């Protein structure tokens with residue numbers, strides 16, 4: 001008989017639309033890989049797309065890619081001691097291909113992600129390569145640290161936008177990516193940040209957290225924004241974003257839509273107004289900065305953690321469509 005400490009609970013995707021709360025063997029540390037005790041794991045739209053078979057994954061699989069925890073069993077050859085609080089970058093790239101050696105780790109053809117291709121953080125324990133762990137001060141609230149992964153993706157987006165000092169920015173979409181991006185734009189010195197979303201609750205939240213104004217899609221100052229961040233990932237929001245951009249402006253597309261969705265777009269308008277549409281994918285080399293930003297307390301994250309649930313309740317939260325007042329559900333396995 002295995003002792004109780006060698007088993008753990010986990011949320012396992014067993015097939016499309018099939019989630020199970022399972023008792024699993026606990027992982028053991030390996031050379032270069034430590035076992036993390038998960039303290040907090042965020043649920044996100046990507047998880048929901050995976051559950052519905054709209055985003056590629058490899059079941060059977062423990063979901064969860066936005067997590068933080070403490071080192072439970074360090075790798076035999078590692079230098080991060082037991083008990084260290086770590087933020088985890090779930091995207092593991094090979095480090096040796098052309099994309100990796102040219103700073104484009106998100107395009108690594110051998111990239112594997114915890115919670116997407118490999119077992120992730122919706123479990124009591126998770127095995128994580130030491131290269132993916134970023135130690136942070138012990139005092140940081142793990143719930144806040146669970147925001148580091150989406151924040152790292154937003155940092156990629158703001159990096160691609162360039163210098164935001166004095167810029168007039170619009171953010172389309174009031175979910176977690178939009179709320180984080182709006183805060184980053186303010187930190188980056190944007191002179192105006194307008195939150196554009198259908199839900200009045202999310203408009204109010206954005207203004208509470210520092211956006212200078214908020215409006216519904218189709219309203220506001222069309223053609224007046226230097227940079228527009230598309231963070232909704234819904235049909236039609238790309239056009240909403242293009243309409244908000246000024247001539248010569250940039251639209252950064254962060255929102256993830258189902259893989260087969262297409263948008264109608266007006267090419268004449270793109271040409272005549274020289275609109276730049278730029279995609280932003282994952283978090284290449286931004287996780288350290290994101291974890292440091294969380295640790296520095298420069299962002300308001302607590303109002304975004306709108307629901308804290310147990311591991312046993314996670315499956316239910318994954319299959320339910322989030323309501324307007326749900327920004328981020330955080331799972332606390334402990």
Ligand SMILES: [Zn+2]
Pocket residue numbers: 043044045046047065066150
């Ligand atoms: Zn995510």
Ligand SMILES: [Zn+2]
Pocket residue numbers: 093094095096097098099100108109110111
């Ligand atoms: Zn690579």
